[in-house]
Amino acid sequence: MGEENATPRVLLVIPAFNEQDSLAATLADVRREAGFASVLVVDDGSSDLTTDIALDEGVEFARLPFNLGVGAAVQTGFKYAQRGDFDFVVQFDADGQHPAKFVRKMVERIRDSSADVVAGVRVAGDLESYTFTFLRRLGSWWLRLLIWIASGQRFTDPTCGLRIYNRRAASFLAKHYPEIAAEPCSLALLSNHGFKVVELDVSLRPRTGGATSLTFGRSLSYMIIASWAIATATLATGRRRTD
């Protein structure tokens, strides 16, 4: 099925690690707002009832035998999409922060803009009860600067996990999706390999369950690792397109 077809095949990849408190609500939102899309929950070695909830909700799920990290979980989704011959792959968080109403907008945007990737931008959207702390803004600025140096492209929100990829970008990332600091690194990688990335304003909701794992120490550690990963991401696969 080609991308120009009126009803493209869309896969929502939802990486989930111990998301038993929010997954059911997220899936209900997806069913309500993006019922046209197929859903794959990738259980990243959860120790809670995440898999059982996915089973109860009747969605397709892939259960990783142990925790590999969000990068590997999303990459599993890209591999699934490649084998299932999907036209577009949407990366979607399980914690309920991504409103599913944007999925349709993202599909329309990627089809209309001839882009390979549409990346969500939280900071430019109408924020719903969500605030960015100073440190978070500083971190985002630093990552934007690094990506700009590494790829020559400017991005507004490099850590937003709400994105849509076309078949070509998804196939590329099925092979090369970064394992650490996946969101900012993948932007640098995609830009360096000639993929067209455009942005779309999205809003963000507070978590519907669970707790964020980002403490100050982890955030600092993430920034250091992300900086190094972005700097080396280009070297890992080369600067030229390799599809």
Add this chain to the structure above:
Amino acid sequence: MPPVVGELTSYDFSKLASVTMQSGQLLLIVAALVAIAFVVTLIRLRMLRESYSIVFVGAILLFVVTATWGFGWMIWLTRRLGVTYAPSGVFTLGFGVVAVVGIYLGVIITGLQSKIKTLAQENALLEARLRSVESDSAGASGGAEASAP
């Protein structure tokens, strides 16, 4: 008298180096033999693969060669580098070897991690596929039973 002090210092250093050479050589050779025996034992017990042990055995042999025949050039080299105490040169060499071994192991671990990740992903995808096929199959057989007279 400055010249006398200079001579004494030179004489003391050579004597000290000579003594250190002999005891150091012996210690290094004994330690090398113990280390090689340990590595061979690990290989015999299948706790270490031959290919991974090569770098360890190589490092041990480098130390033995340096201790047995290479002390002269080691002293020459360390003096040229401005190191006044020759065994410091050996420690520097040891640090270099440890660094190489660390990088070598890092490369091996990275390769293994990548393979494990791929295996885990393939396992998850196959399991999902199996579940889907079983579900389709159950649905088909259920439908057949329902339509049977």
